[in-house]
Amino acid sequence: MGKQYGRLAAVAAAALVAAGGLAACTSGGDGLADQSGQQVEERAREALKSARSLRFTIRGDQQDTASIDFMLDRDGNCAGTTSMGEQGSAEIIKRGDVVWFKPDRTFWEAQAGQAGADAYEAFAGRYLTGPASDPMMEDFAAGCQLRTLQDGMKSGGAEWSDPAKGEVDGEPVVTITAESGERTHTIDVAAQGEPYPVRLVEKADGSTTTTTLSDFDEPVPSETPSAKESVDVKKVQKELAGG
DSSP, X not given: OHHHHHHHHHHHHHHHTGGGOOOOOSSOSTTGGGSOHHHHHHHHHHHHHHOSEEEEEEEESSTTXXXXXXXXXXXXXXXXXXXXXXXXXXXXXXXXXXXXXXEOHHHHHHHHHHHHHHHHHHHTTSEEEEETTSTTTHHHHHTTOHHHHHHTOOOOOOOOOOOEEEEETTEEEEEEEEEETTEEEEEEEESSSSXXXXXXXXXXXXXXXXXXXXXXXXXXXOOOOOGGGEEEHHHHHHHHTTO
């Protein structure tokens, strides 16, 4: 199961560093409209790398597109949901070295057929839980590492347009755009306070993927499922193996 989520984590990382990506900027976002597109991109990338936590959502405009809605921090904690279109959806929580994972029926069946359906009936409503080092959990844990995403953010030398003023959710931004082959990338950068990238849009092959970044430096929810709400991942592995 973890391999499927691992691919989603890779999608998230790719979205955050698209077209050259996006430690801290002290001058804030004021005056961005008077700078070049390259300067705006650099400041957004540096501001994002300084964040200690954030929320990111990824949405595609195709019916079967995977999506993510996560809070995560540089300590590896996270909480959120992920959907894989027709492959189902799941809730994921990681606190310290422990992971909780609750997939829906569709996910169970897509991953393990009838054995998955049987496991869903046996454990419905409860979270699978285990150490981040468990083979079934390690890819989920890897997707919770904000620091890993930040460390991978490097400028790729894209040619960014001059910034244009605009708004996202009523807040002022400047927008820069770059093209890479058949792909078009747009970044909206906060024009007040820290110049965080607040929205990234990629258009390619007739589809659009939108990544929204928010809640910078807000804590990841610390509540975790109780013992009654959880089942040890080893028991689940045994069930799937027919034991």
